[in-house]
Amino acid sequence: MKNRSLVSINDFTKAEQIQILNRAAEFEKNPSQRILQGKVVASLFFEPSTRTRLSFESAVNRLSGRIIGFSDASSSSTSKGESLKDTILTVSNYSDLIVMRHPIEGSARWASEVATVPIINAGDGANQHPTQCLLDMYTIRQTQGSLDNLNIAFVGDLKYGRTVHSLVMALSQFNTTFHLISPSELKLPSSVKMYIKEANLNYYQYLDIAEALPKVDILYMTRIQRERFSDPMEYERVKNSYILNNSMLADSRDNLKILHPLPRVNEINEDVDPNPKAYYFQQALNGVYVRQALIASILGL
Amino acid sequence: MKTEPRKELIVSAIENGTVIDHIPSHSVYQVMKILELDKTENQVLFGTNLESKKYGKKGIIKVQNKFFTDDAINKIALVAPNATLIEIKDYNVIVKKQVTVPDQIEKIARCFNPKCITNIEQVPTRFKVVDKSDLRLLCHYCEKITKKENVRFV
Ligand SMILES: [Zn+2]
Numbered sequence: 001m002k003n004r005s006l007v008s009i010n011d012f013t014k015a016e017q018i019q020i021l022n023r024a025a026e027f028e029k030n031p032s033q034r035i036l037q038g039k040v041v042a043s044l045f046f047e048p049s050t051r052t053r054l055s056f057e058s059a060v061n062r063l064s065g066r067i068i069g070f071s072d073a074s075s076s077s078t079s080k081g082e083s084l085k086d087t088i089l090t091v092s093n094y095s096d097l098i099v100m101r102h103p104i105e106g107s108a109r110w111a112s113e114v115a116t117v118p119i120i121n122a123g124d125g126a127n128q129h130p131t132q133c134l135l136d137m138y139t140i141r142q143t144q145g146s147l148d149n150l151n152i153a154f155v156g157d158l159k160y161g162r163t164v165h166s167l168v169m170a171l172s173q174f175n176t177t178f179h180l181i182s183p184s185e186l187k188l189p190s191s192v193k194m195y196i197k198e199a200n201l202n203y204y205q206y207l208d209i210a211e212a213l214p215k216v217d218i219l220y221m222t223r224i225q226r227e228r229f230s231d232p233m234e235y236e237r238v239k240n241s242y243i244l245n246n247s248m249l250a251d252s253r254d255n256l257k258i259l260h261p262l263p264r265v266n267e268i269n270e271d272v273d274p275n276p277k278a279y280y281f282q283q284a285l286n287g288v289y290v291r292q293a294l295i296a297s298i299l300g301l
Numbered sequence: 302m303k304t305e306p307r308k309e310l311i312v313s314a315i316e317n318g319t320v321i322d323h324i325p326s327h328s329v330y331q332v333m334k335i336l337e338l339d340k341t342e343n344q345v346l347f348g349t350n351l352e353s354k355k356y357g358k359k360g361i362i363k364v365q366n367k368f369f370t371d372d373a374i375n376k377i378a379l380v381a382p383n384a385t386l387i388e389i390k391d392y393n394v395i396v397k398k399q400v401t402v403p404d405q406i407e408k409i410a411r412c413f414n415p416k417c418i419t420n421i422e423q424v425p426t427r428f429k430v431v432d433k434s435d436l437r438l439l440c441h442y443c444e445k446i447t448k449k450e451n452v453r454f455v
Contacts, residue, residue, distance in 0.1 A: 008444065083422055106418035106442025125416055127443055191439065191446045194431070 002300035005112035005119040009130040009166045014173045021138050023293035024286070027062075031289065035301045036065030042095035043069035044087070045122070046102040051262065051284075052122050052131075056099050059291035068094060085114045092116040097299060100124075118298050126162050131294060132261055133166035135287040140171075140218055142286070143257040143279060147171070153179035153212050156222035156242050156267060158188040163261045164222060169195045178203035179212040183238040185229060208241050214251045219244070221260045221280075223267050245269035249277060259283050315346070318365040320387040321377070326350050328380040329360035331454060335376050335409050336362075336369065343367045355383075375403040379410060379436065379452060402433040410438060413451040417443035426455065 001016055009017070027033070041060045045053050053071055060067050069091075084102070088111045091098055100111055101122040108121035108128065123129040141147050152171060154164050158180055168178065168188065172195040180188050180203055187205065196203050206212045213219065224242055229235040243266060244258070260268060260280040272278050324332055326349040332338075338345050344365035353359035374386055378400045388396040406428045412419050419426045419442055427441035436449035 084418070085422065103416075104418050104421055105414060105416045105445070106412075106424075106440065109442045110418045110422070110424050125443075127445075189446075191431075191444070 001297040003118055004298060005108075005115070005121075006130050006294065006298070007108045007112050007119065007121045007124075008128045009133045009170045011130070017134065017137065017170065017173075020134055020290065020293045020297060021141060023297060024134075024138050024289040027289040027292040028286075031292070032062050034064040035296060036060060036063035036299070039065045039097070039299060040095045041065050041067050041295065042091045042098045043067050043071075044091060044098060044100045044102075045069070045071045046073045046100070046107075048072045049101050049123065052101060052287075055284075055287040056120075056122060056131075056291050058288050059295060062288070063292055063296065065295075069099075084111060088115045088119075097295065120294065120298070123162070126160050128166055129162050130166055131287065131291055132163045133170050134294065135283065135290040136163070136167050136220070136259065136261070137170055138286045138290050139257075139259060139279065139283040144217055144255060147174040149175050150218060151177045151179065151216040152218045152220065153181055153209075153216040154188075154220045154222070155181045155209055155244070157186045157224045157228055158182040158222070159186040160225075160228055161222045164188070164220070165192045167220070168192050172196050172199040172201060175199075176201060179206065179216055180204065181206045181209055181212055181242070183207070183224070183234070183242070185234060186224065209244065210248060213248060214253070217253060217255055217257075219252075219256060219258045221258060221264070221267055223265055243267050243269060244272060246271040246275055249275060252277065314392065315363050315365050315389055316392055317390050318343075318363060318367055318388075319369060320389060321362045321364075321374075321381075322359070322385045322387060323353065323355070323383050324360040324362065324377075324381040326358045326360045329362060331380045332360075332362060332377045332384075334454070335380070336364075336373065338362070338364060341367065372403065375400055376406065376409055378402040379406065380454075382436075402430055402436065404430055406430060406438060409455055410447070411453040411455055412440045412443060412445065413447040413453070414440065414443050414445045417445065419443075 043056055057067055084107055092115045097118050099120045099122050100108055103125050105125035105127040108124040112119040121128055121130055144150055158164050178196055226235045256277050257279040258277055262284055329347055329349050346363040349360045350358045368388055377384060384400045386398050387394055408425045412426055418424050428438035431437050431439045438447045
């Protein structure tokens with residue numbers, strides 16, 4: 001992985017992904033290590049994402065690295081009309097690694113082709129967000145003991161939810177059975193189902209949560225946004241079908257864990273939070289360990 | 302003496318060069334553009350709305366003293382999937398073959414996704430052809446699929 005960019009989760013092999021997870025487990029035990037001394041990481045957030053940015057910056061700081069960069073496009077030269085290519089070439093001169101968040105899809109791949117240092121994609125529009133994927137994999141393994149042979153349900157906006165796309169791609173390597181729960185307008189796109197089919201795995205589609213819930217080990221919730229619907233009436237009609245509350249969990253498996261990429265709005269009722277099956281806040285913490293592991297591996301440390 | 306005219310002579314025969322036959326009539330100009338025949342110094346003859354037993358109307362292009370690599374010629378499969386390539390030397394047909402859809406397509410097609418970097422900055426497009434019969438193009442950058450009916454050319 002040394003000096004390689006991570007744009008899309010499948011830029012790394014299954015073995016490499018597992019190596020990152022194993023390294024992350026070491027950082028979970030011992031989060032502060034001074035291995036990044038003398039290294040400069042650029043953190044370029046062309047759109048604000050406080051949660052992701054702080055997680056990366058915390059990871060770098062815990063490893064004693066330095067951070068340069070900006071937290072939204074208005075404070076970068078992009079606001080003066082500079083092309084992404086020029087910004088990336090310039091910042092390549094000042095840093096050992098670039099973490100980039102950008103609203104345009106494919107921007108991270110393009111940046112990785114022009115940069116002279118490795119790029120970590122921290123989200124490119126609706127396309128990819130591979131570090132979220134790694135932290136989701138880490139969390140699933142942490143809670144289930146293994147990534148193999150699990151029943152995993154995805155709920156909500158499966159059409160536009162990039163975290164869902166990356167995670168489905170990654171889990172297709174682990175003999176997963178997929179349970180896809182969404183309104184018919186927001187089904188998983190065929191370009192993503194292709195990965196499930198190529199791995200000869202099964203997926204089942206549902207319109208409501210209750211039918212799938214007793215069969216699964218992981219319930220991965222996502223937010224449904226009104227603006228994703230072509231017909232606002234359709235949104236009003238379906239919105240309440242994809243809200244999880246504690247009483248729905250009565251028949252669920254003992255080992256079930258509920259994940260969510262956060263921030264949530266109302267799709268998980270707060271009465272779920274005290275249930276030991278709720279795991280979304282622990283999930284977010286894992287992001288720091290996974291990002292430490294990724295940065296250390298890419299810098300060859 | 303036979304009186305039936307030879308159909309392929311409607312656009313006159315060439316001594317050396319390449320004939321691309323069975324192009325859909327409406328795609329002739331796109332094929333010329335993809336093969337950069339709008340910039341060539343070679344003699345180019347073409348016809349549209351010619352009669353074809355198989356396709357009703359067809360187009361044909363003949364280029365003097367020019368032979369194409371497979372990679373170059375296969376690019377036209379996007380707009381002329383049934384095209385036949387005929388290479389001629391001294392008025393004799395040396396090679397006759399069908400175009401085939403390539404695995405990769407670079408620069409000639411646009412990504413349908415308006416939010417894709419290739420439609421916003423000056424980035425040459427790149428696609429993996431994930432379905433050759435139905436023509437589905439996976440964008441190397443935004444990772445979205447452009448379907449046949451949405452393909453536009455650069
Ligand atoms: Zn694209």
